[in-house]
Amino acid sequence: MSQDKTLLDVRGLRTAFHTEAGAWPAVDGVDFTVRRGEIVGLVGESGSGKSVTGFSLIGLIDPPGEVVAGEVIFDGVDLCKQTEEQLRKLRGDRIAMIFQDPLMTLNPVLKVGEQMREAIFTHYPKTTRKQADARCVEALEMVGIPSAATRLDNYPHEFSGGMRQRVAIAIAMLNQPELIIADEPTTALDVTIQGQILYQMQKLCRAHDTALIWITHDLGVVAELADRVAVMYAGRIVETGTVDEVLSAPRHPYTRGLLDSMPSTAEPGQRLHQIDGMAPTLAGREIGCAFRPRCPNAIARCAEVPPENTVEGERSYRCYVPLVQELV
Amino acid sequence: MSDTAVIELRDLRKRFEPRPDLAQRILTMAGKTMPKRTVHAVNGVDLTLARGEVVGLVGESGCGKSTLGRMVAGLIRPTEGTVTYKGRDAATLTGRDKLDYTLGVQMIFQDPQASLNPRQRLHKILGESLRVHKLAAAKDVPARVDQALSEVGLSAEYRDRFPHQISGGQRQRIGIARALMVQPSFLVCDEPVAALDVSIQAQVINLFMDLRDRHGFTYLFISHDLGVVRHISDRVAIMYLGRIVEIAPAREIFARANHPYTQALLTEMPNVAQRGRNFTPIKGEIPSPLNPPSGCTFHPRCPHAMPRCKVEAPKLEDIAPGHRSACFLNDTSAA
Amino acid sequence: MADPNQTKRVPTRGPMLETPRRNAILKKLNARPTVRGSAIALAVLMLFVLIAPYFAPQNPYDLMALNIMDGRLAPGAESMEGGRYWLGTDSQGRDMLSAILYGLRISLLVGLSAVVLSTLIGSFLGLLAAFKGGWIDTAIMRLVDFILGFPTILVALVLLAVMGRGVDKVVIALVVVQWAHYARIMRGRALQERRKEYIEAAQNLGFPAWRIMLFHLMPNCLSPVMVFATIQIATAIVLEATLSFLGVGVPVTEPSLGLLIASGFEYLLSGDYWISMFPGIALLLLILSINIIGDRMRASLDPR
Numbered sequence: 022m023s024q025d026k027t028l029l030d031v032r033g034l035r036t037a038f039h040t041e042a043g044a045w046p047a048v049d050g051v052d053f054t055v056r057r058g059e060i061v062g063l064v065g066e067s068g069s070g071k072s073v074t075g076f077s078l079i080g081l082i083d084p085p086g087e088v089v090a091g092e093v094i095f096d097g098v099d100l101c102k103q104t105e106e107q108l109r110k111l112r113g114d115r116i117a118m119i120f121q122d123p124l125m126t127l128n129p130v131l132k133v134g135e136q137m138r139e140a141i142f143t144h145y146p147k148t149t150r151k152q153a154d155a156r157c158v159e160a161l162e163m164v165g166i167p168s169a170a171t172r173l174d175n176y177p178h179e180f181s182g183g184m185r186q187r188v189a190i191a192i193a194m195l196n197q198p199e200l201i202i203a204d205e206p207t208t209a210l211d212v213t214i215q216g217q218i219l220y221q222m223q224k225l226c227r228a229h230d231t232a233l234i235w236i237t238h239d240l241g242v243v244a245e246l247a248d249r250v251a252v253m254y255a256g257r258i259v260e261t262g263t264v265d266e267v268l269s270a271p272r273h274p275y276t277r278g279l280l281d282s283m284p285s286t287a288e289p290g291q292r293l294h295q296i297d298g299m300a301p302t303l304a305g306r307e308i309g310c311a312f313r314p315r316c317p318n319a320i321a322r323c324a325e326v327p328p329e330n331t332v333e334g335e336r337s338y339r340c341y342v343p344l345v346q347e348l349v
Numbered sequence: 350m351s352d353t354a355v356i357e358l359r360d361l362r363k364r365f366e367p368r369p370d371l372a373q374r375i376l377t378m379a380g381k382t383m384p385k386r387t388v389h390a391v392n393g394v395d396l397t398l399a400r401g402e403v404v405g406l407v408g409e410s411g412c413g414k415s416t417l418g419r420m421v422a423g424l425i426r427p428t429e430g431t432v433t434y435k436g437r438d439a440a441t442l443t444g445r446d447k448l449d450y451t452l453g454v455q456m457i458f459q460d461p462q463a464s465l466n467p468r469q470r471l472h473k474i475l476g477e478s479l480r481v482h483k484l485a486a487a488k489d490v491p492a493r494v495d496q497a498l499s500e501v502g503l504s505a506e507y508r509d510r511f512p513h514q515i516s517g518g519q520r521q522r523i524g525i526a527r528a529l530m531v532q533p534s535f536l537v538c539d540e541p542v543a544a545l546d547v548s549i550q551a552q553v554i555n556l557f558m559d560l561r562d563r564h565g566f567t568y569l570f571i572s573h574d575l576g577v578v579r580h581i582s583d584r585v586a587i588m589y590l591g592r593i594v595e596i597a598p599a600r601e602i603f604a605r606a607n608h609p610y611t612q613a614l615l616t617e618m619p620n621v622a623q624r625g626r627n628f629t630p631i632k633g634e635i636p637s638p639l640n641p642p643s644g645c646t647f648h649p650r651c652p653h654a655m656p657r658c659k660v661e662a663p664k665l666e667d668i669a670p671g672h673r674s675a676c677f678l679n680d681t682s683a684a
Numbered sequence: 685m686a687d688p689n690q691t692k693r694v695p696t697r698g699p700m701l702e703t704p705r706r707n708a709i710l711k712k713l714n715a716r717p718t719v720r721g722s723a724i725a726l727a728v729l730m731l732f733v734l735i736a737p738y739f740a741p742q743n744p745y746d747l748m749a750l751n752i753m754d755g756r757l758a759p760g761a762e763s764m765e766g767g768r769y770w771l772g773t774d775s776q777g778r779d780m781l782s783a784i785l786y787g788l789r790i791s792l793l794v795g796l797s798a799v800v801l802s803t804l805i806g807s808f809l810g811l812l813a814a815f816k817g818g819w820i821d822t823a824i825m826r827l828v829d830f831i832l833g834f835p836t837i838l839v840a841l842v843l844l845a846v847m848g849r850g851v852d853k854v855v856i857a858l859v860v861v862q863w864a865h866y867a868r869i870m871r872g873r874a875l876q877e878r879r880k881e882y883i884e885a886a887q888n889l890g891f892p893a894w895r896i897m898l899f900h901l902m903p904n905c906l907s908p909v910m911v912f913a914t915i916q917i918a919t920a921i922v923l924e925a926t927l928s929f930l931g932v933g934v935p936v937t938e939p940s941l942g943l944l945i946a947s948g949f950e951y952l953l954s955g956d957y958w959i960s961m962f963p964g965i966a967l968l969l970l971i972l973s974i975n976i977i978g979d980r981m982r983a984s985l986d987p988r
Contacts, residue, residue, distance in 0.1 A: 066546035067517075181634050211409035212573060216617035216630035223628055238547060241619025245626040265624060282551035283621060284580035289599060292558060293580070295551040299516055424884055451890040464881035468903045478889045524885070531889060 028200060028232050029055040029078075034091035036070075036077045038303065039084070045303045047073045047086070049256035052330065055200065058230040060223075062243030062264070065253035068300050071236045074253070075204045078234075079116055080108045095200070114144040117193035121205040123185035126192060127177040133188055134173030140195050160191040164221050183214035187221065194225055200232045208237065219246055240279060244268055252276050255301055255311035257327070262336030272336070272343040274316050310341070318342045354433075355535055355567050356398045356421055356454070361430035363391040363416050388638050390416040392591030393430070395665070398535075403561065403568040405582030405599065407575055407614070411638050412588040414571045415459075418537045421569055422456040452482070455528035459540040461520035465512040471498075471523055472508035478530050497526040501556060518549035525556065537569045542577060554581060575618045579603055584671075587611045590638060590646040593665065597672035607674040609651045645677070653678055726914070726977045733792045733970070740782035741767060745937060752777045756951065759958050772958035774947060780958060783944055784966045790940040791970065794851060795921035798858035803913050805859065806866025811905070813867065814874030815897045824867065831864040837926060844932040854933050858920050869912055873905040914978035918971040925967055941967040 036048040048070045055061050065071040077088050079100065093100040095116065100108065112118070120126055128136055137157040141148055148156075154173070161169035164187040177185055186206055193201055203222070207215040223246060226233050235247060243250050244264055251261040252273065260273040271277045280286060281294035298315040307313055309324040316323070320342055328339040365388040391413040398404050408414045419425040420432060423439060432439040434450045442450050458464035465474060475494045479485045485493055495505045501522040512520055521541060528536060538557070542550040558581060560566060572578050578585055579599050586596040587610065595608040606612045613631045633650035636642055642649050648658040655677060663675040759772040759780075771780035813824040831839070843857040877883065878901060886896045925942030927933035934940045939947070941963045948959025 066548060183634065211635060212575075212617045212619075213409060213613060213631055214635065215619075216628055217632075220628035220630050239619055240547070241621045241623075244621045245619060245623050245628075248625075268621060279547055280621065282548050283576065284551075284554065284574075285576035285618075285621060287580060289580050290558075292555050293551040295555055296548040297552075299518065299549070300546070419884075422888060424887060448890055451888065456884070456888050458881040458885065460881055464885055466882045466886075466900055466904070477891075481889075481891055481895065527885065527889075 026057050027054050028057045028059075028096060029234075030092075030094040031078070032092045032094070034074065034077060034093065035089050036073050036082055036086060037089045038086045040304075042304065044089070046089075046256055047303060048077060049306075051091070051253075051256075051258050053251050053258060053261055055232050055234060057199070057232055058226065059249065060226060060233045060235060060247045062247035062250040063234055063236045063253060064238065064240060064243055064250055066238055066300055068255070068302065069253040070256040071238075071253050072204050075118070075202045075234065075236050078202060079112055079118065080105065081118070110144070113140050113198075114196045115198050116200045116202065117196075117198040119186075119189050119193050119201065119203040119206045121208055123182070123189045124177065126189040127185060129177050132174055132176055133180075137173070137192055137195060140192050144196055156195060157191075160195050161188070163194065163225065164188070164191045165217065166191070183210055183217065186210065186218055190218070190221060190225070194229070194231075197229055198231060200234070201226075202234045202236070204236045205238070206235075207242070208239070215242070222246070240268065240283065241285070252279075255306050257311065257339060259312065259340070260336070260338040262338075266336050270344075270346045272333075272338040272345075273312075273340050274318055274342075274344065275312050277344055278315075310339070354397050355400050355435065356396075356569075357431075357433040358394055358396040358417075358421070359431045359433070361391055361394045361396075361417070361420060361432065362389075362428050363413070363420060363425065364389055364428045386639060389591050389641055390638055391420065391427075392641070394588075394591075394593055396586065396593065396596075398567055398569060400534075400567055401561075401565050402583045403570055403581055405578035405585040406569060406571045406588060407573065407578050407585060408588035409573055409635055411590065411635055413591040413638065414588050415539055417588070418456065418539045418569060418571050421535075422454045422537045423451055424456065448482070452478075452531040453533050454535040454537065455531065455533040457521075457524055457528055457536060457538040457541045459543055461517050461524060461544060462512070464524050465520055467512055469511075470508070471510050471512070471515075474512075474523060475508075475527055475530055478527070482531070484531065493530070497529055500529065500560075501526045502552075516549075518545050518552060521545060521553055522556065525553075525560070529560070533566070535567045535569070537571070539571045540573065541570075543572065543574065550577070557581060575603075575614060587614065590636060590641050592646065592662075592675065594647065594676070595672075595674040596665070597669075597674075601669070601672050605669075605672075607668055607672070607679065608647075608676050609653055609678070610647050611674075613650075645675075726974070726981075729973055729977070730792060730796070733788050736785045737782075737789055740779075740785045742779040742782040743786075745786070756956050756959075758956075759962075771962045772956075774944070774959045775951065780944075780962050783939065784941070784963055787939055787941040787944050787963060788966060788970060790851065790934060790938055791921045791924060791942075791967065794854055794858070794924045794934075794940065795917045797855045798862060798920040798924075799913050799917050801855070801859045802862035802916070803866050803909060806863035807870045807902075807906075807909055809863070810867035810870030811874050811897060811902055814871045814878060815893070815901060821871075825871070828864040828867050831861065832868075836861045836923065840923065840927055841930070841932060844927065849932065849935045851934050851938060854924055854927060857927070858923060861923075862916065862920065865912065865916070866909055869908050870905055873908050874901055877901055877904050911978070911982045914981055915975065918974040918978070921967070921971060921974075941970075 031051060031053050034048055034051040035046050037044040037046045051074055053061070063071050063074065073082070073086070076082050078093050080103070082088055088101060091101060127133070134154070134157060137160065138153045141153045141156060157173055158169045161172060166172055166184060166187060177188070180188060189206070207218050210218065219242065222233065225231065235243065237243060247264050249262065250264050250267050251258045252267065252275065253259065254275050260267055260271060260276050267276060268280065271280065278294070278296040282296060284293060287293050296315050301307065301311060307324070310316070310327055313319045313323040322341050328341050330337050330339055331343070367386060394417060396404070406414050406417065416425060420427050423432070426440070434442070434454070437446070439450055472491070472494045475497055476490045479490050479493060480487070494508060498505055498507060503519060503522055507515065507519070512523070515523070542553050545553060554577060557568070561568065570578060570581055582599045584596060585599050585602045586593045587602070587608065588594070589610050595602070595606070595611050602611065603615065606615055617630060631650050631652065636646065636649065644660045645658040645663055648654040651658065657677055663677050665673045665675045666679060668674050668679050755773055755775050755777045757769055757773045759770060761769050761772065769779050769781070771784065773779055774783065809824050813821040839861050840857040843860060844853060847853040847856065883896060883900060886900050924933055924940060925945070928940050928942030929946040931946065934943055936943065944963035945960050945967070948956070948963070951959050
């Protein structure tokens with residue numbers, strides 16, 4: 022249910038980590054957009070820089086990391102130029118974040134109700150206690166937690182892992198944000214619980230027209246949940262497009278390789294297609310295209326200059342020798 | 350069946366009962382009854398694994414699959430029931446036979462980082478078993494180590510490295526190489542690719558398949574990932590809260606899943622081919638093995654639960670050749 | 685902000701960025717020395733202390749070298765033979781500088797031996813308790829609780845009252861009191877490590893229990909114990925100084941810093957401050973350096 026209005030426009034984002042040897046870009050020039058109410062999957066393996074991208078959007082990068090370039094334009098305002106004070110006003114109100122470990126969101130020594138009320142009072146101090154409690158109960162019920170009113174008095178450890186994550190989602194949704202950034206929220210959860218969480222997220226985003234950036238390594242989840250997908254490799258986005266375009270007819274060899282390596286796409290008992298080699302470390306990236314050492318189609322040019330972003334209608338990719346399979 | 354069976358599990362059970370500490374013991378003596386906090390990890394499992402087959406064991410957290418795997422490998426002693434290795438009860442083995450069993454059934458662990466001694470160089474990790482059990486002459490050990498490294502796809506230059514100097518996928522290969530050093534016949538793989546990236550997973554899965562073709566290993570492949578399990582297994586067993594609820598050849602499980610839990614797992618399995626799914630997940634939390642529900646342990650979450658399910662626990666029954674399921678829905682006759 | 689399109693080419697692969705803030709952050713990172721640096725600093729300090737007495741102008745224990753006429757001379761005073769007592773003399777005519785150098789050695793030796801022995805005994809028992817569990821664990825840990833329940837000085841005093849004075853007896857008293865800490869630390873860490881899969885793997889490979897305990901478990905549990913031991917050197921030295929000050933530690937013939945401080949105590953009020961103060965300052969400096977180095981080491985060993 023997306024309108025055409027762009028909510029988030031990321032241009033040229035670069036986040037570097039300073040070490041004794043030098044400053045290495047974990048995020049190396051990332052561009053993507055998110056429309057209102059749209060669900061965008063940000064997909065990559067470990068070391069691709071997807072989580073760092075998510076943190077960089079709202080200024081959660083601490084030294085030795087640093088956002089060194091780029092613009093993050095949220096509803097017309099460049100977040101990279103905002104002060105910490107201004108960013109704090111946005112976080113939890115218009116932009117919310119959900120982490121992989123719910124105990125990063127939840128304070129283990131505070132009751133859940135207290136934390137939820139704090140989230141409300143911080144941004145809307147005029148709310149009465151009664152109103153706040155009502156909103157909290159409503160939020161918990163929305164994420165499917167039974168006996169919500171009594172559970173407000175529970176501590177986080179009294180919830181199971183899946184329920185904790187649901188509480189984290191409830192807190193994120195409390196002030197009806199326009200954008201939620203979710204960093205691998207279901208990676209550590211069982212598959213049936215993941216299904217419940219995905220159901221809640223989908224329902225809430227549709228109901229409130231909330232945009233969602235879902236950071237994950239799981240292409241299957243992205244396929245089922247997202248509208249558009251961006252694939253990251255070694256700090257750069259190598260391909261974007263609608264889920265259908267990218268997953269059925271990918272342009273970039275890495276995306277193709279990923280899809281082919283998945284057992285669910287292969288014939289049982291046959292050798293899986295594998296991408297040889299490993300993803301480069303932060304300091305070991307190629308000067309040209311980072312994927313070149315593992316790419317079956319590499320040409321000479323790939324080793325010299327990183328490919329520019331080629332735009333093809335709604336989709337884009339960075340490759341000198343893109344795959345040209347068409348959508349059926 | 351017994352001639353080709355490598356491992357047989359009969360009514361295997363494992364309960365973890367934390368021993369009462371001093372304070373609790375005093376209170377018990379004073380007459381106050383303390384609640385018993387027993388974890389019913391494995392609650393009656395029968396399984397036979399024939400030589401050369403790959404049996405996938407699927408389940409979510411708390412279902413007891415890791416505990417079961419460790420009992421098969423002999424790392425945990427069962428509370429009740431028997432593990433039979435090559436026709437003999439493993440608990441009764443001693444001496445040479447016991448060593449044969451210990452080395453013959455090797456485990457590949459889930460966390461590649463925690464499964465390697467951080468203070469040992471790779472050649473030490475691999476060569477130690479040869480030295481301790483005198484499986485090779487001292488001068489032959491380095492050659493054997495290099496051979497093992499190349500068999501899992503690592504060059505000999507890695508022999509002097511420490512575990513923290515290699516990647517997760519490479520660590521997992523070392524774990525496999527270490528198991529291969531003692532020439533096992535049976536490998537228990539406890540979520541061996543769960544901690545790895547998708548592209549590395551493919552490499553390690555291929556390695557498992559190559560090793561099977563080359564050495565004729567029997568695998569018990571434990572995983573929560575149905576996609577991986579389907580790819581590599583001959584038969585698949587689904588575990589829920591300490592019991593096997595369904596077991597069938599791999600193709601059968603996916604084409605004709607019978608048990609409601611299996612059906613739920615299959616529906617929830619993220620599928621790349623699917624677009625814009627309307628999620629309708631099963632309700633309820635995964636119950637804790639501390640407090641399993643009565644009767645059929647799945648009944649609180651089952652969309653087809655009947656009154657009978659709350660009272661009685663269904664047994665595994667044959668519903669098709671080689672396909673067994675534990676569900677009263679299959680009971681067409683009134684019982 | 686630096687031009688993002690300018691990526692610096694470096695000999696090793698990979699693009700690197702030049703940013704103005706980089707140097708400030710690098711300086712902060714380099715302020716933390718490595719473990720090796722700290723260990724070397726500690727070794728140098730100890731070496732210095734151990735060989736320093738060879739450079740002392742006088743052997744303060746050689747009664748023939750002492751001249752009672754030189755007693756209670758202020759710092760800087762000249763001796764009968766023409767040399768200078770840089771830090772003054774005590775009531776017996778001992779050169780304070782020499783006495784301090786010898787005393788430092790005694791203090792350090794006692795501290796080191798006590799710590800080394802406590803570490804060995806405590807670590808082994810802690811490891812055994814964690815690995816074996818059951819009644820062995822209970823027995824050892826209750827003993828640890830018992831010992832740690834008493835004030836350290838009290839236990840040491842009682843033991844020394846029974847055993848009498850002497851450097852070796854002081855070390856024994858310190859060990860009896862200190863091993864319990866190490867046992868507890870080692871056991872805590874060993875319980876954690878024991879659950880790790882590499883221990884299970886070792887069991888799966890049929891290794892005997894003693895081998896797993898000594899070659900697999902122990903090496904991975906050493907770091908918290910090592911860090912603690914470094915700090916405890918200073919504590920042991922202070923403990924010994926206290927005991928000697930109270931008169932139950934080392935004998936008069938081999939004075940440590942504590943004893944020197946004690947012997948000068950009665951002269952403080954009459955203005956001969958140097959007999960107590962300089963050994964006191966020496967003790968302070970010794971402990972301070974050990975603590976600082978130990979602290980650095982601890983910070984470096986804990987990179988998470």
